[in-house]
Amino acid sequence: MPASRRAKSKPNAFYAQSGGVTSVINASAAGVIEACRKHRGRIGRLYAGRDGIVGALTEDLVDTSKESAAAIRALRHTPSGAFGSARYKLKDLEKDRAKYERLIEVFQAHDIRYFFYNGGNDSMDTAQKVAEMGAKLGYPVTCIGVPKTVDNDLPVTDCCPGFGSVAKYVAVSTREAGMDVASMARTSTKVFILEVMGRHAGWIAAAGGLASRRTGEAPHLILFPEIAFDREAFLARVKESVQRHGHCVVVASEGTRTAEGRFLADMGTRDAFGHVQLGGVAPTLATMIKEAHGYKYHWALADYLQRAARHIASRVDVEQAYAVGKAAVELALAGKNAVMPVIVRKSSKPYRWTVGSTAIARVANQEKMVPRHYITADGFGITAAARRYLEPLIAGEAYPPYRDGLPDYVRLRLARVRRKLKSEFVV
Amino acid sequence: MPASRRAKSKPNAFYAQSGGVTSVINASAAGVIEACRKHRGRIGRLYAGRDGIVGALTEDLVDTSKESAAAIRALRHTPSGAFGSARYKLKDLEKDRAKYERLIEVFQAHDIRYFFYNGGNDSMDTAQKVAEMGAKLGYPVTCIGVPKTVDNDLPVTDCCPGFGSVAKYVAVSTREAGMDVASMARTSTKVFILEVMGRHAGWIAAAGGLASRRTGEAPHLILFPEIAFDREAFLARVKESVQRHGHCVVVASEGTRTAEGRFLADMGTRDAFGHVQLGGVAPTLATMIKEAHGYKYHWALADYLQRAARHIASRVDVEQAYAVGKAAVELALAGKNAVMPVIVRKSSKPYRWTVGSTAIARVANQEKMVPRHYITADGFGITAAARRYLEPLIAGEAYPPYRDGLPDYVRLRLARVRRKLKSEFVV
Numbered sequence: 001m002p003a004s005r006r007a008k009s010k011p012n013a014f015y016a017q018s019g020g021v022t023s024v025i026n027a028s029a030a031g032v033i034e035a036c037r038k039h040r041g042r043i044g045r046l047y048a049g050r051d052g053i054v055g056a057l058t059e060d061l062v063d064t065s066k067e068s069a070a071a072i073r074a075l076r077h078t079p080s081g082a083f084g085s086a087r088y089k090l091k092d093l094e095k096d097r098a099k100y101e102r103l104i105e106v107f108q109a110h111d112i113r114y115f116f117y118n119g120g121n122d123s124m125d126t127a128q129k130v131a132e133m134g135a136k137l138g139y140p141v142t143c144i145g146v147p148k149t150v151d152n153d154l155p156v157t158d159c160c161p162g163f164g165s166v167a168k169y170v171a172v173s174t175r176e177a178g179m180d181v182a183s184m185a186r187t188s189t190k191v192f193i194l195e196v197m198g199r200h201a202g203w204i205a206a207a208g209g210l211a212s213r214r215t216g217e218a219p220h221l222i223l224f225p226e227i228a229f230d231r232e233a234f235l236a237r238v239k240e241s242v243q244r245h246g247h248c249v250v251v252a253s254e255g256t257r258t259a260e261g262r263f264l265a266d267m268g269t270r271d272a273f274g275h276v277q278l279g280g281v282a283p284t285l286a287t288m289i290k291e292a293h294g295y296k297y298h299w300a301l302a303d304y305l306q307r308a309a310r311h312i313a314s315r316v317d318v319e320q321a322y323a324v325g326k327a328a329v330e331l332a333l334a335g336k337n338a339v340m341p342v343i344v345r346k347s348s349k350p351y352r353w354t355v356g357s358t359a360i361a362r363v364a365n366q367e368k369m370v371p372r373h374y375i376t377a378d379g380f381g382i383t384a385a386a387r388r389y390l391e392p393l394i395a396g397e398a399y400p401p402y403r404d405g406l407p408d409y410v411r412l413r414l415a416r417v418r419r420k421l422k423s424e425f426v427v
Numbered sequence: 428m429p430a431s432r433r434a435k436s437k438p439n440a441f442y443a444q445s446g447g448v449t450s451v452i453n454a455s456a457a458g459v460i461e462a463c464r465k466h467r468g469r470i471g472r473l474y475a476g477r478d479g480i481v482g483a484l485t486e487d488l489v490d491t492s493k494e495s496a497a498a499i500r501a502l503r504h505t506p507s508g509a510f511g512s513a514r515y516k517l518k519d520l521e522k523d524r525a526k527y528e529r530l531i532e533v534f535q536a537h538d539i540r541y542f543f544y545n546g547g548n549d550s551m552d553t554a555q556k557v558a559e560m561g562a563k564l565g566y567p568v569t570c571i572g573v574p575k576t577v578d579n580d581l582p583v584t585d586c587c588p589g590f591g592s593v594a595k596y597v598a599v600s601t602r603e604a605g606m607d608v609a610s611m612a613r614t615s616t617k618v619f620i621l622e623v624m625g626r627h628a629g630w631i632a633a634a635g636g637l638a639s640r641r642t643g644e645a646p647h648l649i650l651f652p653e654i655a656f657d658r659e660a661f662l663a664r665v666k667e668s669v670q671r672h673g674h675c676v677v678v679a680s681e682g683t684r685t686a687e688g689r690f691l692a693d694m695g696t697r698d699a700f701g702h703v704q705l706g707g708v709a710p711t712l713a714t715m716i717k718e719a720h721g722y723k724y725h726w727a728l729a730d731y732l733q734r735a736a737r738h739i740a741s742r743v744d745v746e747q748a749y750a751v752g753k754a755a756v757e758l759a760l761a762g763k764n765a766v767m768p769v770i771v772r773k774s775s776k777p778y779r780w781t782v783g784s785t786a787i788a789r790v791a792n793q794e795k796m797v798p799r800h801y802i803t804a805d806g807f808g809i810t811a812a813a814r815r816y817l818e819p820l821i822a823g824e825a826y827p828p829y830r831d832g833l834p835d836y837v838r839l840r841l842a843r844v845r846r847k848l849k850s851e852f853v854v
Contacts, residue, residue, distance in 0.1 A: 021610050051613035079603050081610035088614050171833055176506050176735035183448050183508035186478035187515050192731060303727035308603035312738055394832035405821035406598055
């Protein structure tokens, strides 16, 4: 595209969702889209990548301007990735040069000068590389990360949009299932295990601890990836709980592992980022308990249910997800590059927060674990400090509208942008 | 106790929860308790069995009159069994005579003349036997069943309290997880399987079908216990769905079985009623799909989460659960015996219902399966007739109050009634 034409029109922007979706990532999308609409004097069109960065590579772009204001508002209460997400990591510029060149080719063809990338640690690494690429390949693009991950393992930001809602889901579910097993324990189920997400960091498992506000309330034990699994200590504590309370509820992170680093249940497959896919900690523990103590058990694996559960989202989480989306656009227009909005906590009681920003490089590929002082000395519970941190994040409800008994989630039109390139790109 | 003393005071009543609990069984308890309070001119005290019928056998009774009106109101939004439930079946009068005699001994000691038993098929069998016992052993007790089961498999009644809420949970979760996998499918997960309860009857699995209102929406396949599992047909349909829609969502009943009657996943343990305990259909299917097609998968096992999920209960279900509790007391006071209130459907659109009654004998040990015309010809979906039946049952929300981000469920005082018998009874 000749420079003269670019000069005449306003530059366009690109937004993509990346990695595992959450129940509030679309609230961030709404924040980005509504902020771009508000600043239409400075940003032309906002294109979204169909299936994340894959949409950019294959020139499969969605014109967000074709969506009604009502549809964009409805994204705030709609889980999943409305434009599709992708588990697709770009390697170094040297190794994946063809892909970066393709990205620039597509950006150039559509006059895209802003790149909003909504994802977690791995995605921030990609965003950082796209920023560097722009400079190196002579097509500067303003790259802004938009934080998203249920795992809450991004550094710098106080918490991460997506986490508060899965935390609320897990805390509510633990309370409900805990009461269920308590009423069955006399003649039936004595042990209940809920396996939750959190490959490396135990934030989601920790959130299960919020369900218990009085002695004896579930969960009685939490298993964190940060604490080496000790079979004997665990079995002794299960027995103690059953003897004392009549039952035992365990919230176990999928990342629970031994001192040698062996995951309790390794499914043996790997995802696109090379991470081992987990699942099966709960049945492993259940069998262990059955063999040692003979207790009747039940277990649940929430899997996608926990991160998709917009019906029980945290209001704080929804608000923060929207706020970081909006802030991303404002940072871009303020001339920032290679940055990411973060949540800054001003106080815990009452909870007050604001949005700040950090260099993406400080976030990319880093993981924030649950600090040791958030975990009780015995390694099986959360401390008062953890509660102080976690509790505000699950505060408030933000129910979606319902129609005929089901949440009325929006489905976007997803109007395709006419392709300008003749070349194909196979992902 | 001498007859003269009984004649002076009003007879007392006994209420017990039985079998697996639900998110609305306490609403039935509230119905029974509030109706007894309303009729305190005719019913003295209402005692509840601690841990169901076990509480009667061991003379472990709770005096419900010690609970505040606010606490009883709060039962309407509190899941689990507030007094504890039991999986404990009484055999025939001949085989279990000592237990029946003990029941009468306890009832006599506390002047209990009304027996309200809140449970499913097996529990109605017990209620029927207690009614017969009273006549045979010379201590007549008015026995009224209060229907409860997530499985919806009780005959005569149009639907069963407990089912509507688990149906709503499964439909909502299927919609949410289905949207999640749809947004991941391009580069990651292509198949998602949700395993749901329903040992013999596929009502809960059928409810998952409500999530889909447009072609291509999840679930794409439903597996019912009523339809013999056909491996080849199933695998072909999974492939077709992935090719057509990019992904495939399966809702599978735990009771899915082959034409020979073999459960897909038999855990090999049995509960107190002699039923085989199931779990593991989802991983079995996932492995099957992976081996045949190589698709990346995720699966979830909701287990207790589905039946405890009061946070997403159906308003219709809560109302019906309360109504049958209240009706049970009214039937008893109208002089009925060995009956159970039932839900009578007057019309589906608009949904109108009322409470009728039936003889317990017509319900005990009977199971109502999903009729063939509710299942599509191919055996993998639900028909318009099924939708017409199911949709009203998940209508309306009935959110519990929240405190600090969590549902504010009530915990009763559970004041113990002073024991009158010297003899112990070991369950």
